[in-house]
Amino acid sequence: MKQIRVLIGKVGLDGHDRGALIIARALRDHGMEVIYTGLRQSPEQIAQAAVQEDVDVVGLSSLSGSHRSLFPKVVEALRSRNAADIPVIGGGVIPVEDIPYLEKKGIKKIFTSGATTDALASYIKRLVSSESISPKKIAHIGIAVRAINESLPFYQDVLGLTVEKVEKVDSEQIKVAFLKIGETRLELLEPLNEKSSIHRFLDKKGEGVHHLAFEVDDLEERLSEYRRQGIRLLNETPVAGADNSQIAFLHPANASRVLIELCQHQGKEGE
């Protein structure tokens, strides 16, 4: 795995760098590469260094009370350099009631006095890895239909989409048809029998959008990470899905009543 690069920055005029220096060293001991800016850096200087050094995360430290003004300015400065994807975290003497404000301004997380360096290091590891394996695109949108043959004419003839393939998915007791649209697909789902969950869906709600499917890189890793975060899973382990993929469903409860499928297509990594 690629070495995580962290920029530790002291914003403003505050000269207390005991915490910043300890964190820099502790993160190095956790195998990360750490760039420490030194004292009295402006938000612009920090953003510039973050971009130049191509870091994965920026950590800010302030003990002088200037965090409310200066931390958000670092986020803005990164944004103006098209580097909004670099997450910013912070620490120091920061009253708890300032944290919601800072989070609203785009600071990912605030570590207050008393946080351990281990907790910080594992947070950064998670943060950086979730950045790289967050779902990359919508793989398809699943639409429950009573009969594919009856639904196809609208999508095929009126909208002019083309059917890529039709196949049976035994694990779900369904037949599916994929229609390509841009870089994603529509998936028409038809139950094969009364045991299929699609059948139950049609009984309850009638035809309509059934789920969204997100493409991920490492499905098993994602599932265990979500489980750790207390997200309810419908499939504890991946199952075989359509189109030579591994899939797993997340419970709608965590996603504003939207059923979400994660899927990983075999042999297409790096696509």
Next chain:
Amino acid sequence: MGKEQEFSANKQEWENAVKKTVQRYPERQKVFETSSGIPIDLLYAPKHPQEEYQETQGFPGQYPYTRGIQPTMYRSKYWTMRQYAGFGSARETNQRFRYLLEQGQTGLSVAFDLPTQIGYDSDDSMADGEVGKVGVAIDSLHDMETLFDSIPLEKVSTSMTINAPASILLCMYIAVGEKQGVEPARLTGTIQNDILKEYIARGTYIFPPKPSMRLITDIFAYCQEELPRFNTISISGYHIREAGSTAVQEIAFTLANGIAYVDAALASGLDIDQFAPRLAFFFNAHNQFFEEVAKFRAARRIWSKIMKDRFHAKEPKSWKLRFHTQTGGSTLTAQQANNNIVRVALQALSAVLGGTQSLHTNSRDEALSLPTEESARIALRTQQIIANESGAADTIDPLGGSYYVESLTDEIASRAWKYIEKIDGLGGAVQAVEAGYMQREIRQAAYETQMKIESGEEIVIGLNKFVEEEQQLPDLLKVDEELEANQRKAVQQVRIERDATEADRCLNKLEAAAADPGINLMPYILQAVKAYCTIGEICNTLRKEFGEYNGI
């Protein structure tokens, strides 16, 4: 003279000194006794001469001052209770000062905001977000006049935590005094003025070491003539300790810095016995109670030897290490913040038993924000309780003679001497700072401490043991967000209202003087200050000549 005669002679000398002292400063009470009616002596010392007593301890007010620098210590007068305060505008801080004086505080201590400490005006872009945050914002004499409004400068002693621009703030203080009709010679107080520890630990430097040392010796020379009662430097271990050093490193690096200042003053032609009595020190009172007491005692012993043996100072006044203490800010926890009151009380007691001359007790909420008025009052009450209720001040150096404390004192002294020798070997403190030696030592110690806390080897109550579901303190001090804008407008107004020609003339003269290392800059800075030149303007003028220091 045999040991026995020497001991008796010293004892006699001390007793005579006591008689003289109590004429001027009578004892606080007619009778000192315990709750059981047991009389409390001024001092407890060996009944018979011991071999090492005079060499390592001595009587109070006698070389090597291990037991204290005055013959009667707190039996005559308590330490000065001096709470560091300052936030927001000069007007708000003035109100807090007047409140603290009414509450029985006996000296003022000014905290300045970071732009003031680093020589930027409030309307400088570098000051963005920092104005009035960690202390009061001072841009020009105008703010200083407000800060001391209705506070008679001949009656209070004022300590100012100001380093790189110390000469400017001191000149403003002189100017305010003049407006109140107080001659400079009657002003008392202290400026921190210790730039070396800024490079090592605190970070509010402006100029490179060489011109910074010149500014410091200019102050020494000027004050010797004009402000003979003012402490011209407070050589500070406090921030070195806060940055993570050990107790031994704290005093070793501080005393090594002290040596560097004395060297610089001597090199600029000053006489040791003229300036040495105006040197003051500033230490941290940390958690390990007995080690802290021993540290203060060891520091006095080492400094007296440095002044006497190394610099050959003749006057006993030059041998005495006088110090201010502040309890350790970095020992406070954000968790269960009221526990901090207890930590502060123990730390403060160690400073009192260590013989401090003045004391700041931290407020319980300092790991969360600047102290509220209520927290600041509890902190002051803590020292008042130690002074008036505990009896800790009723006899001199109560822990002197304890096998443990004497042994710790010796051991700390001997380890500190090794560091001082090491720094001498590097060419002195200035060179050691430039080589990053002290910085590295401190970082290593800080890291080790952190790892011990995280592994639970070092216990911090509320943090890694006896942890509770968190309850926040209800009220935290908030600095008004509008203050920055108001302060910006105010400094711009000052620039409009002053005599612009006179201001320019003063800055030009200052620039020319700065170019000649043989000229004392203080009179030029005083003129500029009186012409309402701002801190930023004066520092920028000096930046042009001196350049800036860029840290690591």
